[in-house]
Amino acid sequence: MRKNKKSQLKIQGTINHRFLDLGFSKKGQLKIQAHKNSKKFLVPESSKAQLKIQAMTNQRFLKLGFSNKKSQLKIQEMAFMIVAVVLFFALVGLFVLSIVFVNIQDEATRIAEEKTLAAATSLADTPELSCIAAKVNCIDADKLISLVNLNNSQYDKFWPFSSLSVIQLSGFEKEEEDLVECTFANYPDCDIFNVYDKKVDNERAIASFVALCRKDFQNDRTYDKCEVAKIVAGTEFKRIEE
Amino acid sequence: MIKKNKKAIAMSFNWIFAIIAGGFILFLAIYFAGQFIDTAEQESYTETAASLSVLLDPLETGLASGKANLINFNKESKIFFDCTEKLNPPFGKQYISFSDKTLSEEYREEGGKVPILNKYIFAEDVVEGKNIYAFSKPIYMPFKIADMSIVISATKKYCFYDAPEDIQEDLENLNLKSIIFMNSTSECEGIKVCFDTTGGCDIIVNELRKEVYNKKNKERVYYSGDLVYAAIFSSPDIYECNIKRLKSKFNELSKIYLEKIKIMERQGCLPTIGGKLSLLIDRDIRDSRDLDIFIRDVEEIDAVNRLSNSGCMLYYNENWGR
Numbered sequence: 252m253r254k255n256k257k258s259q260l261k262i263q264g265t266i267n268h269r270f271l272d273l274g275f276s277k278k279g280q281l282k283i284q285a286h287k288n289s290k291k292f293l294v295p296e297s298s299k300a301q302l303k304i305q306a307m308t309n310q311r312f313l314k315l316g317f318s319n320k321k322s323q324l325k326i327q328e329m330a331f332m333i334v335a336v337v338l339f340f341a342l343v344g345l346f347v348l349s350i351v352f353v354n355i356q357d358e359a360t361r362i363a364e365e366k367t368l369a370a371a372t373s374l375a376d377t378p379e380l381s382c383i384a385a386k387v388n389c390i391d392a393d394k395l396i397s398l399v400n401l402n403n404s405q406y407d408k409f410w411p412f413s414s415l416s417v418i419q420l421s422g423f424e425k426e427e428e429d430l431v432e433c434t435f436a437n438y439p440d441c442d443i444f445n446v447y448d449k450k451v452d453n454e455r456a457i458a459s460f461v462a463l464c465r466k467d468f469q470n471d472r473t474y475d476k477c478e479v480a481k482i483v484a485g486t487e488f489k490r491i492e493e
Numbered sequence: 494m495i496k497k498n499k500k501a502i503a504m505s506f507n508w509i510f511a512i513i514a515g516g517f518i519l520f521l522a523i524y525f526a527g528q529f530i531d532t533a534e535q536e537s538y539t540e541t542a543a544s545l546s547v548l549l550d551p552l553e554t555g556l557a558s559g560k561a562n563l564i565n566f567n568k569e570s571k572i573f574f575d576c577t578e579k580l581n582p583p584f585g586k587q588y589i590s591f592s593d594k595t596l597s598e599e600y601r602e603e604g605g606k607v608p609i610l611n612k613y614i615f616a617e618d619v620v621e622g623k624n625i626y627a628f629s630k631p632i633y634m635p636f637k638i639a640d641m642s643i644v645i646s647a648t649k650k651y652c653f654y655d656a657p658e659d660i661q662e663d664l665e666n667l668n669l670k671s672i673i674f675m676n677s678t679s680e681c682e683g684i685k686v687c688f689d690t691t692g693g694c695d696i697i698v699n700e701l702r703k704e705v706y707n708k709k710n711k712e713r714v715y716y717s718g719d720l721v722y723a724a725i726f727s728s729p730d731i732y733e734c735n736i737k738r739l740k741s742k743f744n745e746l747s748k749i750y751l752e753k754i755k756i757m758e759r760q761g762c763l764p765t766i767g768g769k770l771s772l773l774i775d776r777d778i779r780d781s782r783d784l785d786i787f788i789r790d791v792e793e794i795d796a797v798n799r800l801s802n803s804g805c806m807l808y809y810n811e812n813w814g815r
Contacts, residue, residue: 325507329507358540362544365547366546369547369550369551370550373551373553377553378636378637378639379749383806383808393756397749397750405745408582409584409610409745410611467760468761472804473762
């Protein structure tokens, strides 16, 4: 009986150290000891079996602690690897997308320019500007000044240009700032008809030559006075970085 | 004594983790590759739709009485049309989008809708085929308002029964091979368009009431002059929407002509149509039924304009009512 008690104490001692290693509090250890003592260690017949069980329990605690740390390390490695792989693919994806989007932007610009060119060449034949007499590629200056003079013209919502103006022959040799803008008051002694200007930052202008005709009155007769003029239509280029 | 084999396949945690993580990465890669292909297709379709809108530009008639174009695609394709008079006031806008057949002979999802602001396209909601015809005619009310572009499939046959001579001549001049002119006794496979007759026809044109009845949609639309082509070849929704858009265009053009009258007065001309033109700007067109009365008033304005001497005419419309 005495021998048994001695061995119990030794085992308990080892248990205590191991528990301490595993990080249990001392108060907790005491409670576990007391519990074990009251139930199992006081019974002399089963003490051998108890020793085995205790020893096994201890081994398990040890093993679990060791493999846990190793697995955690591997999970961490794997997680870092996955993050690295995902980041790599994300960067590759971004690179590919940037190339694709640059192509889309170029294509959009090309189509916008084509649209402006096609619309600008047929602009002189539109009902808003075409000459009343049957003339091809001819702008009626009287209609043009009427369009410029309209207070709330909505044509910037109709034509695919960012700006539209017509320069008379008198303005061909002049600098942009020297051009006299046409109004109802100074028409026809002016240089440029500004139909509208959306004032965009990135704009490319396309010009096309047309005949500009107006009714004139001389020697008791009205006649069509025609001169060469230049339609200037702008296209807006939208940049992604903006 | 039978000894049971209790061996199991031991799979380490690393393997399980690698399989799950690898599977997830593979799934993501396949998913994003699929998405990328879809986006590239959508981009290509949107580009095609935008190019189509540019292809319709040469159809502006100018002084001509009509123009036609044949547009070819590499594969069987679908062009989708939509129209709204409420957006982009006062002109409204139309949308065009595109799709084509895959290797499995199924149509893919349509590409992005490309807005068209300065055209009046009359067509079915969906035009299908490898080739399409696009033709244009000018619209006068009484001065030229715009060019209407009509888009039809080249593979879909239209059989015109007992069509009036001017319509037959007009369409034959445009060399549209999918429109066939028949007399009442002959047989033709395709959409039957009848003029003032009803027997077994898909589309019935009543010239007296200026009405086009579509049996399939069970809807009636009303026309005036060359708008008869738009009424025949277009879906009722697109037709009605474009009629309202054309009235808005008439309003804006009339404002320009009213200003022009002031300029002409400086040169000794005294056009007297300003008052009537102002009244017509305020006239509302709810749908194509109001077109007939509107055109009658337009004809009155035209009569006054024709009475002016040639130097003081507000506009010329030699092709109108031809």
